[in-house]
Amino acid sequence: MDNTVTIHRDWWPSPAKLNLFLHILGKYDNGYHQLESLFQMLDYGDRLAFETNETGDIAMALPMAGVKDEDNLIIRAAKLLAAHSKCNKGAKITIDKRLPMGGGIGGGSSNAATTLVALNTLWDTQLSVDELATLGLQLGADVPIFVRGETAFAGGVGERITSAPQPEQWFLVATPNVHISTAEVFSAADLPRNTPSMRWENYNFEKTRNDCQQLVANRYPEVAKLLQWLVHYAPSRMTGTGASVFAVFCDQASANDVQAKLPASTKSFVAKGVNRSPLLQKLEEQHSMYATSDTN
Numbered sequence: 001m002d003n004t005v006t007i008h009r010d011w012w013p014s015p016a017k018l019n020l021f022l023h024i025l026g027k028y029d030n031g032y033h034q035l036e037s038l039f040q041m042l043d044y045g046d047r048l049a050f051e052t053n054e055t056g057d058i059a060m061a062l063p064m065a066g067v068k069d070e071d072n073l074i075i076r077a078a079k080l081l082a083a084h085s086k087c088n089k090g091a092k093i094t095i096d097k098r099l100p101m102g103g104g105i106g107g108g109s110s111n112a113a114t115t116l117v118a119l120n121t122l123w124d125t126q127l128s129v130d131e132l133a134t135l136g137l138q139l140g141a142d143v144p145i146f147v148r149g150e151t152a153f154a155g156g157v158g159e160r161i162t163s164a165p166q167p168e169q170w171f172l173v174a175t176p177n178v179h180i181s182t183a184e185v186f187s188a189a190d191l192p193r194n195t196p197s198m199r200w201e202n203y204n205f206e207k208t209r210n211d212c213q214q215l216v217a218n219r220y221p222e223v224a225k226l227l228q229w230l231v232h233y234a235p236s237r238m239t240g241t242g243a244s245v246f247a248v249f250c251d252q253a254s255a256n257d258v259q260a261k262l263p264a265s266t267k268s269f270v271a272k273g274v275n276r277s278p279l280l281q282k283l284e285e286q287h288s289m290y291a292t293s294d295t296n
């Protein structure tokens with residue numbers, strides 16, 4: 001057996017997203033909901049590092065608190081890529097987890113996408129972005145959007161993606177201390193499911209909404225309270241199916257000022273909205289590195 005281990009010392013970013021709006025248009029026969037949403041990529045998130053091997057072993061370097069390895073979207077993504085591309089290599093994966101789990105900011109989906117994109121490079125499996133996005137969809141509705149890495153409008157269950165660059169804005173993202181299951185929100189009888197389809201070009205924050213917000217605010221007073229507080233300072237909304245909420249600012253200093261007023265017990269971060277995710281930027285750096293070494 002080849003016991004070669006290759007340590008890649010660099011970190012691969014796994015950024016968060018916000019749903020600047022989230023409209024529910026209806027429900028498909030398979031139970032999934034038809035959505036329209038503007039996914040805003042952020043310059044803030046987790047980081048992953050990969051130590052590749054020739055033995056085929058795939059594991060976390062340290063188990064992630066609250067998630068068994070076999071359920072971890074990182075491990076599931078690595079195994080899916082290995083099986084799909086018939087690759088015999090493995091990886092020991094380290095995560096620097098900064099994003100709250102189940103927060104509606106896409107941490108798990110982003111971790112899966114970063115794993116697919118990074119290992120596709122490090123294992124040299126050479127799948128196209130389209131193939132990686134299709135594989136990712138098996139792991140979660142939001143994985144394709146993170147594989148593509150652009151701020152984008154999404155339709156369908158989130159897989160019909162159109163790049164939609166937005167003006168640069170800053171966001172204060174705050175997460176109340178409650179865990180909200182996406183499946184619970186989507187199975188609620190009183191969830192609105194009849195928002196008309198919208199033309200992307202007509203997007204305007206004030207004229208859109210998050211169709212899950214009212215229901216979540218009714219069930220989780222912590223979310224309602226935080227939104228009521230934030231909206232005094234800036235336009236604010238819940239992201240995804242919660243629990244995180246965000247406020248929109250023109251500059252970083254204004255976002256920092258409001259963050260400083262939050263109770264110390266409320267988890268929060270300030271991030272810049274970006275049109276190309278830090279993962280895409282990392283991939284471009286890698287490619288230009290290979291291109292440079294090819295010509296040397």
Ligand SMILES: C[C@@](CO)(OP(=O)(O)O)[C@H](O)COP(=O)(O)OP(=O)(O)OC[C@H]1O[C@@H](n2ccc(N)nc2=O)[C@H](O)[C@@H]1O
Binds near residue numbers: 241
């Ligand atoms: C609605 C979003 C918006 O970003 O919410 P957040 O998860 O970010 O809060 C996501 O698309 C969620 O994506 P993701 O969290 O990957 O969902 P999945 O694991 O695929 O599905 C979890 C459960 O949510 C429901 N679900 C999910 C997506 C969708 N378009 N319709 C659904 O009905 C299904 O019941 C499914 O069993």
Ligand SMILES: Nc1ncnc2c1ncn2[C@@H]1O[C@H](COP(=O)(O)OP(=O)(O)O)[C@@H](O)[C@H]1O
Binds near residue numbers: 106182
């Ligand atoms: N690598 C991972 N990071 C975060 N959550 C994960 C991961 N792998 C599996 N999960 C599971 O996925 C659930 C949703 O996580 P996450 O993607 O962070 O939330 P959301 O989709 O609401 O933003 C978590 O509660 C956790 O049980």
